[in-house]
Structures are given as structure tokens and as C-alpha cells.
Amino acid sequence: MVVKKINNLRTTYRKELKKVxxxxxxxxxxxxxxxxxxxxxENLAFLHDQETPREGLTNxxxxxxxxxxxxxxxxxxxxLHQSNPQRHS
Numbered sequence: 001m002v003v004k005k006i007n008n009l010r011t012t013y014r015k016e017l018k019k020v021x022x023x024x025x026x027x028x029x030x031x032x033x034x035x036x037x038x039x040x041x042e043n044l045a046f047l048h049d050q051e052t053p054r055e056g057l058t059n060x061x062x063x064x065x066x067x068x069x070x071x072x073x074x075x076x077x078x079x080l081h082q083s084n085p086q087r088h089s
Contacts (some may be wrong), residue, residue: 004023009040009044012038013038013041013044013047014047016036016037016038017036017048019034019036020033020034020036021044022034044064059073
């Protein structure tokens with residue numbers, strides 16, 4: 001029960017922190033930055049150092065690598081076909 005409460009507090013703090021950070025990134029003026037509504041937000045400020053964003057899962061780099069390999073393979077095949085046209089007729 002206590003662990004559940006602690007996790008709830010941390011999650012709520014993180015959500016509020018993300019709102020603050022998002023409002024700063026948006027280019028909002030100093031008066032437009034989100035002000036947390038939690039009365040205990042400042043009390044949990046020690047959690048800020050423990051915030052490590054998870055690395056996002058992406059397969060873009062993997063797909064780009066596969067496309068490059070396919071392009072190289074195609075160029076090699078095309079070159080072989082041009083250098084030896086009788087074999088492939």
C-alpha cells in the first residue's frame with residue numbers, strides 16, 4: 001500500500017514536471033510557463049535528478065541501413081549485368 005502511494009506521488013510529479021518542461025520548450029514567455037498545481041510539487045523536487053528519460057524505440061536507423069544495403073546490392077547487380085550482357089540475355 002505504501003509502495004503504491006509512493007509510485008502514485010512520483011507519477012503525478014513526473015506528469016507535472018513534463019508539463020513545465022513542455023511549456024518551456026514551446027517558446028512560451030516567462031509569464032506563460034506552466035505553474036504546477038500540486039501543493040507538494042516543490043517538496044518532491046529531489047526527484048528531478050532521478051528523472052532519466054527512457055530511450056525511445058525506433059527502427060528508422062535500421063530501416064535506413066537496410067535500404068542502403070539494398071541500394072548497394074542493386075547497383076552491384078546492375079553493374080554486373082552491364083559488364084557481361086551476353087550471360088543475362
